[in-house]
Amino acid sequence: MSQLSLTMAVVLVLAAAILVVGMARKIWLYAVTPAPLRIPTTPAPFTRTGAAFRVGREVMLFESLFKADKLLWVFSVLFHLGLLLVLVRHLRYFLPHAPEALVLIQPFGKLGGIAMVVGLLGLLARRVILPRIRYITSATDIGTLLLLIAIGASGLTMTYFIHTDIMGLKAFLASIPQFDLQPIPDDAPLVTHLLLVAGLLMITPFSKLLHMAGVFFSPTRNQCDDARTRRHVAPWARPYDQQR
Amino acid sequence: MADFEVPPLADDIDTAAPPALAPNAMAHLKTFPAAPAHNEALGFPGQLVENWQERAIEKMGELLEKYRSLRVYLDSCVKCGACADKCHYFLGTGDPKNMPVARQDLLRSVYRYYFTPAGKLLGRLAGARKLTEAVLQEWYTYYHQCSQCRRCSVFCPYGIDTAEISMAAREIMDHIGLGQKYSNEIIGKVHKIGNNLGLPEPALANTLEGLEEDVLDATGVNVKFPLNVKGAEVLLVTPSADFFAEPHVDGLIGYAKVFHQAGVSWTLSSHASEAANFAMFIGSYDQMHKVANRIRQAAIDLGVKRIVFGECGHAWRVAYSFLNTLAGPWDFLDPRYPRPQHILEFTHDLMMRGGIRFDKDANAGMVVTMHDSCNVARASGMGDRPGGQFVIPREVIKACVPKFVDMHPDTIHEKTFCCGGGGGLLTDDLMELRVKGAKPRMDALKQVVERDGVTNMVAICAICKSQFTKVMPKYGFDMGMVTSLHQLVSRAIRLGPGA
Ligand code: HEM
Numbered sequence: 001m002s003q004l005s006l007t008m009a010v011v012l013v014l015a016a017a018i019l020v021v022g023m024a025r026k027i028w029l030y031a032v033t034p035a036p037l038r039i040p041t042t043p044a045p046f047t048r049t050g051a052a053f054r055v056g057r058e059v060m061l062f063e064s065l066f067k068a069d070k071l072l073w074v075f076s077v078l079f080h081l082g083l084l085l086v087l088v089r090h091l092r093y094f095l096p097h098a099p100e101a102l103v104l105i106q107p108f109g110k111l112g113g114i115a116m117v118v119g120l121l122g123l124l125a126r127r128v129i130l131p132r133i134r135y136i137t138s139a140t141d142i143g144t145l146l147l148l149i150a151i152g153a154s155g156l157t158m159t160y161f162i163h164t165d166i167m168g169l170k171a172f173l174a175s176i177p178q179f180d181l182q183p184i185p186d187d188a189p190l191v192t193h194l195l196l197v198a199g200l201l202m203i204t205p206f207s208k209l210l211h212m213a214g215v216f217f218s219p220t221r222n223q224c225d226d227a228r229t230r231r232h233v234a235p236w237a238r239p240y241d242q243q244r
Numbered sequence: 245m246a247d248f249e250v251p252p253l254a255d256d257i258d259t260a261a262p263p264a265l266a267p268n269a270m271a272h273l274k275t276f277p278a279a280p281a282h283n284e285a286l287g288f289p290g291q292l293v294e295n296w297q298e299r300a301i302e303k304m305g306e307l308l309e310k311y312r313s314l315r316v317y318l319d320s321c322v323k324c325g326a327c328a329d330k331c332h333y334f335l336g337t338g339d340p341k342n343m344p345v346a347r348q349d350l351l352r353s354v355y356r357y358y359f360t361p362a363g364k365l366l367g368r369l370a371g372a373r374k375l376t377e378a379v380l381q382e383w384y385t386y387y388h389q390c391s392q393c394r395r396c397s398v399f400c401p402y403g404i405d406t407a408e409i410s411m412a413a414r415e416i417m418d419h420i421g422l423g424q425k426y427s428n429e430i431i432g433k434v435h436k437i438g439n440n441l442g443l444p445e446p447a448l449a450n451t452l453e454g455l456e457e458d459v460l461d462a463t464g465v466n467v468k469f470p471l472n473v474k475g476a477e478v479l480l481v482t483p484s485a486d487f488f489a490e491p492h493v494d495g496l497i498g499y500a501k502v503f504h505q506a507g508v509s510w511t512l513s514s515h516a517s518e519a520a521n522f523a524m525f526i527g528s529y530d531q532m533h534k535v536a537n538r539i540r541q542a543a544i545d546l547g548v549k550r551i552v553f554g555e556c557g558h559a560w561r562v563a564y565s566f567l568n569t570l571a572g573p574w575d576f577l578d579p580r581y582p583r584p585q586h587i588l589e590f591t592h593d594l595m596m597r598g599g600i601r602f603d604k605d606a607n608a609g610m611v612v613t614m615h616d617s618c619n620v621a622r623a624s625g626m627g628d629r630p631g632g633q634f635v636i637p638r639e640v641i642k643a644c645v646p647k648f649v650d651m652h653p654d655t656i657h658e659k660t661f662c663c664g665g666g667g668g669l670l671t672d673d674l675m676e677l678r679v680k681g682a683k684p685r686m687d688a689l690k691q692v693v694e695r696d697g698v699t700n701m702v703a704i705c706a707i708c709k710s711q712f713t714k715v716m717p718k719y720g721f722d723m724g725m726v727t728s729l730h731q732l733v734s735r736a737i738r739l740g741p742g743a
């Protein structure tokens with residue numbers, strides 16, 4: 001077993017652990033923090049089902065973003081949809097036998113990779129060109145985009161130019177939980193790609209990437225408009241009822 | 245008042261570009277801080293406390309545990325800038341710190357520094373800042389240049405509501421002794437006298453008597469304006485500006501005529517002679533609860549069966565979205581009307597049932613448009629379906645006037661622009677901001693004036709009405725264009741038996 005394989009295994013496991021624990025902690029905090037007053041942006045659905053659909057539209061269609069800025073919406077959808085396709089495509093590296101559906105979408109996954117990088121370049125260009133956006137951009141905003149672009153670029157390199165040993169990679173990944181490490185294919189694009197991904201996983205719970213959790217907890221979107229018919233006294237606000 | 249230039253209105257709002265960035269263009273404009281007595285009356289320290297930094301961070305930590313909105317919103321912003329050009333104060337001033345995301349960042353940077361590993365580790369690289377005197381001054385300046393209108397929230401992909409952040413910032417500042425004069429002084433008056441204007445009971449009674457005489461003279465009908473009548477069916481809670489400001493008072497006369505014609509007994513209360521709840525502006529649950537419960541108390545003391553709110557934007561937000569939580573349950577009200585209603589719900593319902601009828605000729609020659617008030621449009625509702633707050637007022641207007649037109653679709657309904665004076669900013673010391681912040685609304689008004697010959701702009705909020713009458717002349721519009729919705733009702737309603 002090589003030094004490299006061991007290092008990579010440790011880094012990946014650590015990154016995954018940070019991601020899971022970090023996100024779980026944040027989600028827990030969001031969930032237990034009360035929302036003492038009803039603040040949905042109206043008009044809002046009257047029912048919880050309606051509010052769930054509203055959040056669903058935000059997550060799947062970026063509904064509010066579409067209202068705000070069509071060009072940004074296009075770049076954003078290219079990137080996120082591309083990323084989603086890429087992620088689904090990646091499942092086959094973790095599954096012993098890829099289901100047929102997964103095999104069928106492989107070509108879309110490849111397109112997804114390109115869409116993702118194109119979208120990211122568009123997002124980056126906005127940050128550089130538009131004075132308003134440049135003003136609100138900090139180093140970490142650029143850094144996050146560059147990191148994702150580097151992940152996409154190293155991935156596409158393997159897809160289109162320097163093919164890596166997929167079977168070897170699968171064997172390596174599958175061997176990690178068994179504590180019987182198989183060697184990782186020793187090529188630069190793959191190692192770079194994996195290290196960058198590990199970096200991304202590690203920063204997720206501590207950065208603006210938290211939006212992927214936040215979007216589900218935003219009171220202006222996930223609350224239904226029922227304050228007129230239901231009282232919503234937060235636990236910390238209960239003593240107030242006695243004061244009157 | 246300092247000199248400033250009124251921004252030129254757009255020739256064509258469809259092609260108008262957002263303003264060029266003018267860094268610190270509004271940095272000089274600070275609203276007057278509250279005197280110690282005004283802060284102390286609300287239980288806040290009189291002036292900036294010794295260890296204000298520590299206390300501010302402590303308060304921020306407390307608010308993070310109390311408000312999910314704050315916690316989620318401080319974490320989730322991706323700096324996409326979708327909100328950046330949606331704020332009327334940015335559009336009117338070009339000051340980048342008036343972009344909603346930049347306004348949030350003033351607080352977020354401090355949050356990052358004290359509450360997140362990334363901020364502690366990377367500092368400025370991650371946009372984190374220590375809370376210094378300069379930062380505090382920036383908070384004071386720019387969190388008092390936000391009218392909490394929530395337009396940014398409509399466009400943000402996560403619904404991040406800058407109003408929540410600016411309320412939290414004001415709450416923190418109040419707790420270290422840095423309150424705003426305008427809001428805190430007014431809340432003190434509500435506690436002491438019962439209304440924002442500090443109008444005591446005898447003066448109120450006098451005013452109402454005068455109104456009865458005026459209406460009798462004008463119509464020959466004995467329309468009553470009752471005060472503190474026990475056992476009345478309806479308690480009307482209305483912004484105190486309705487008692488004498490123009491055009492507010494014409495709206496009040498309209499409500500009285502509607503009640504008269506409906507044959508419903510009603511009353512005002514001197515204890516709750518104010519619908520406004522400025523405590524919302526300073527983000528204080530505690531104060532908001534106190535102010536809200538005056539209304540519960542008045543309703544119980546007078547033994548009324550229904551509560552109806554007059555035309556007021558943020559008051560309706562509190563009434564619609566918060567009052568049940570703060571001052572409910574309303575189990576003592578008539579089960580057919582088991583919750584506070586808006587006067588427009590009352591009037592509209594009566595109109596639909598044929599209980600009142602209108603004569604459009606009374607408003608002949610008018611071409612009317614409507615300014616949706618931000619708190620009615622984006623923070624509350626009306627009637628029994630979402631969006632009723634847009635439909636119901638328009639149906640009543642259309643029944644009262646010969647011609648109605650809407651302004652540009654990007655400036656009405658939930659995309660409406662703030663009048664420029666909401667959220668505790670309706671004070672002369674912020675006149676420059678108020679004038680500039682009204683620009684987006686004025687742009688849209690100009691378009692319908694030129695295209696459709698609009699003569700009147702209806703508002704259903706006391707703050708909007710006061711703000712517009714003051715700032716519209718600066719843009720060359722007659723202040724008489726500003727119209728209360730129930731002013732149209734008042735002119736058009738048929739009074740008397742068999743009407
Ligand atoms: C529930 C899932 C998600 C939703 C609903 C979502 C939605 C959005 C939206 C609406 C934007 C704003 C538009 C833009 O700037 O592109 C955005 C930005 C962003 N998202 Fe997501 N996202 C999700 C998951 C992710 C994931 C998994 C990643 C990557 C790991 C990611 C990375 C980013 C980045 C880096 C930006 C900022 C782009 C920039 O800097 O311009 N998102 N997201």
Ligand code: SF4
Nearest residue numbers: 331390391393394396
């Ligand atoms: S709430 Fe209104 S005033 Fe405040 S930042 Fe958002 S758009 Fe601007």
Ligand code: SF4
Nearest residue numbers: 321322324325327400
């Ligand atoms: S629209 Fe929302 S996520 Fe985008 S910059 Fe504004 S507040 Fe941040």
